[in-house]
Amino acid sequence: MRAHEAGWAHAEDGARGPAWLREPADTNALVEHLWSRTAVKVDGALEIGGVRVADLVAEHGSPAYVLDEVDFRARAAAFRDAFAAYDVFYAGKAFLSTTTARWVAEEGLFLDVCSGGELTVAERAGVDPGRIGFHGNNKTVEELTRAVDLGVGRIIVDSFAEIERLAAIVAERDTTARLLVRVTAGVEAHTHEYIATAHEDQKFGFSITSGDAFEAVRRVLAAPGLELLGLHSHIGSQIFDSSGFEVAARRVLALHARVLRDLAVEMPEMDLGGGFGIAYTTQDDPSEPAQLAAEMTAIVEHECRALGIAAPRLSIEPGRAIVGPSMCTVYEVGTVKQVALDGGAVRTYVSVDGGMSDNIRTALYDADYSCTLASRASQAPPMLARVVGKHCEAGDIVVKDEFLPADVAPGDLIAVPGTGAYCRSMASNYNHALRPPVIAVRDGATRVVVRRETVDDLLATDVGGMA
Known part of the structure; x- marks a missing residue:
């Protein structure tokens, strides 16, 4: 055209x-x-x-959005069952309400939020804070303080300033916070430019290539009260195959192995993000959760064998793939x-x-x-x-x-x-x-x-x- x-x-x-x-x-x-x-x-x-x-x-x-509860629950359960060895976080940014937050919890999923407002909805819905992950590239002091006070299960840090803010918050409260470090693996998924998020020139995460990601890990480990769980990677949205995940997992696991080798720290977890595609039109052919689970697990196991390390516990973050259809x-x-x-x-x-x-x-x-x-x-x-x-x-x-x-x-x-x-x-x-x-x-x-x-x-x- x-x-x-x-x-x-x-x-x-x-x-x-x-x-x-x-x-x-x-x-x-x-x-x-x-x-x-x-x-x-x-x-x-x-x-x-x-x-x-x-x-x-x-x-x-009209207009009206019509939400099929049976379908939502079935898709949540399909990811839960297919990724039984993983922690499955529903990405609330796709669509979140107190009702869907409760459905997510009832189906055995964790919940991912990326703002103070989404955290408030999760709290109002009665979601266990320990099963919440908190994303965001510019979390305010107020948002981080609220997350720490609630006991949010993991905070995904996105900048050196955020690490400093969290260190000060937990020191003031004499408590701890559990963190993942978001990294950019230099992988751009085959998707629209505006929703591809793992290439270098973007606002999210710490670059593996530049060394910022390793430095972020080092600073978290050096800060009292900050418990490092692992690394987080997200390569984009509306992804239909596992090839992008393969390249990203290789680079993130290489950093995981370097932390183990150079800093003598074995991080227990790793999050491979979300972005799983759905069918909007007849040209789309998304993979089923079971196929995705098999392929992604094989990728991680292969890379871990090559690196001679134990596989960390994995997590994923489907949002669109559950609520979209x-x-x-x-x-x-x-x-x-x-x-x-x-x-x-x-x-x-x-x-x-x-x-x-x-x-x-x-x-x-x-x-x-x-x-x-x-x-x-x-x-x-x-x-x-x-x-x-x-x-x-x-x-x-x-x-x-x-x-x-x-x-x-x-x-x-x-x-x-x-x-x-x-x-x-x-x-x-x-x-x-x-x-x-x-x-x-x-x-x-x-x-x-x-x-x-x-x-x-x-x-x-x-x-x-x-x-």
Whole structure:
């Protein structure tokens, strides 16, 4: 596709859709691996958790995030069981609420947070602080103090300043804190530039190449009250194979072995991070947890044998891979517009009542999504469409290209799968939009997990008052 000076959203060749997108034989059918496990079509109408999406919208309004509790728990359990020899931390940044934090704990997972706000949600949910990991590249003194006072199980340190802050906090309280040192292994996963996090030129961690990582380990070991658990590495997001983990594990384990050799310290743990991919469209083919576990374990065991060291206890941090497929977003169609392009092509814009305020990923990452007509069956032929939002922004696109029935019309409901990760958690009030609710479904019943924002919520922080 040739570049367009106004950006990818205006490239004319897109009117024909990407090469991988195939016209469906039946627009009423679900592409099953894109949806949560209880999602089905009944007479063309989408049901999740035994609840008709149209009924859910009638009760709770649209747009709405629909969270399949059975699917969420099953995916959490699949990682727990596949990685039974590991500690599995659910990455709360993908999506966190008190309800999902409790589900995570009930399914036997640990919880990873990366801000004081996420830590507060975990505390409110009653999560055992000893089973919490605390990430972040710029944790404040207040956040670190709170983590120490709560007894957070491990703090992943990200800078020399943070090591000094923690040393002062534990000295003042005459206590200890358990730490991992986040390192950058110089490995860039095959993913979008903005979400690849293990290359050198970025804000996270200590570089192994420059020697900063070894120096960070040395400083932690020299500080009274700081207990070093091990090293932490994260190579990116939406990763579909283990090759990136292989290179990163080799470099991180080499540092692990150097610490043992030069400082006579055997660190008991190592975290290989998360970033496991999910299927957003038919072009995605993610690995199952069991396959990932087998491959990653083999990689670590092989490298440890080569280095002549014992394997540390491993941990991972799936977030998207658990909650991503467990949630979809339901919208109501407001307008359908056909726009003539050069060369006789036509693009059909299907505008819905949400957009980049509830899913920024398409605009931010050029992410791809799929969708389906959710409220009825259609006998109309497939039509290539672009699903767009209602915001005052040309890049306000939800689904760049997908086949919908040609009779899609105002009042229809459209559902977009795979919106559990980084959609509600990155949602905004752009154009003063009200953020949608999260509605959990199970066994024919609905439960509000996060309520819809109201106009009162929107105005609560506006202290200007009435004119």
